[in-house]
Amino acid sequence: MSNQFDPDAPEGSADLGSQYISKKDIAWIILALVVVGGSFAAIYPQLRKQAHESACKKNMKDIAFSIKQYAEIYDGRFPPLYEVGPGGSPQLTNGLPIVWASVIPSLPTGSSFKCPAAPETAVTRVNGQSVSRSMFSREDKQLKYIDLTYGMLASLSARAVSDVANENQTVLISETSNNGSQNVYNPLPFSDDEGTPSKFDGFSIGFDNQQSNLDPESKFVTRLAFQNTSKGDFSSKDIEGRHGKINFSIKVDGSLGRLTAADATIKSGDYTWLVR
Numbered sequence: 001m002s003n004q005f006d007p008d009a010p011e012g013s014a015d016l017g018s019q020y021i022s023k024k025d026i027a028w029i030i031l032a033l034v035v036v037g038g039s040f041a042a043i044y045p046q047l048r049k050q051a052h053e054s055a056c057k058k059n060m061k062d063i064a065f066s067i068k069q070y071a072e073i074y075d076g077r078f079p080p081l082y083e084v085g086p087g088g089s090p091q092l093t094n095g096l097p098i099v100w101a102s103v104i105p106s107l108p109t110g111s112s113f114k115c116p117a118a119p120e121t122a123v124t125r126v127n128g129q130s131v132s133r134s135m136f137s138r139e140d141k142q143l144k145y146i147d148l149t150y151g152m153l154a155s156l157s158a159r160a161v162s163d164v165a166n167e168n169q170t171v172l173i174s175e176t177s178n179n180g181s182q183n184v185y186n187p188l189p190f191s192d193d194e195g196t197p198s199k200f201d202g203f204s205i206g207f208d209n210q211q212s213n214l215d216p217e218s219k220f221v222t223r224l225a226f227q228n229t230s231k232g233d234f235s236s237k238d239i240e241g242r243h244g245k246i247n248f249s250i251k252v253d254g255s256l257g258r259l260t261a262a263d264a265t266i267k268s269g270d271y272t273w274l275v276r
Contacts, residue, residue: 052117062111081157087192099203102128118149122177124202151176167253169271174249175225178202183230
């Protein structure tokens, strides 16, 4: 309100100006919002990356603990890799395979079998129950399937934990991609007696010359979520993992590991993929 309309203002006093926001003030407010928004936009990808990494590491630690619980119940043995069907391919029940993630104890609230950084094309859908959470609802939705983006080392299938010579070096689970999506290395997809490839194989970390066991002829590890490795070239600068240049892994002893593309190559004297 101007002084000329203020009955209490002394005669001859200066006009104090309008109490309403001027166009100039609005311009400054808009400019400030643009600056703040621009700053957030610049840091948002990094914040999202960190959130995805934290969630993925929590997932993997909880999965490893659940596998440990399974082993304690079943005579110190790891869960079977999958239920075998025709031709050695996964047996489908209601259209989905039963795999190691299907039979281990449920994960705690807040954990998932799916890394938030994984695209939908990388997901292996398997039998089992999980929950879907929404920011718009306080209630979890029960799902009759598991979306899985982690694979277990095939050599560990139903093996005794005591068979692992170096628990702090040998990979138990790591990040995988289903059916060679994102040009992931997958020379031996599961197939039935008629040679038809299975829709599901991302639950398993195998080898280039056979599905289950490392042998002297094995050269590479399969299905790890390293993009642009489909031709077996793990030295290219174009290779991307699920988290920058790496994939997370969990060792048999429950410790967290980081795999680079170079780790997909079998090396003499390396216990990363070896079960005695």
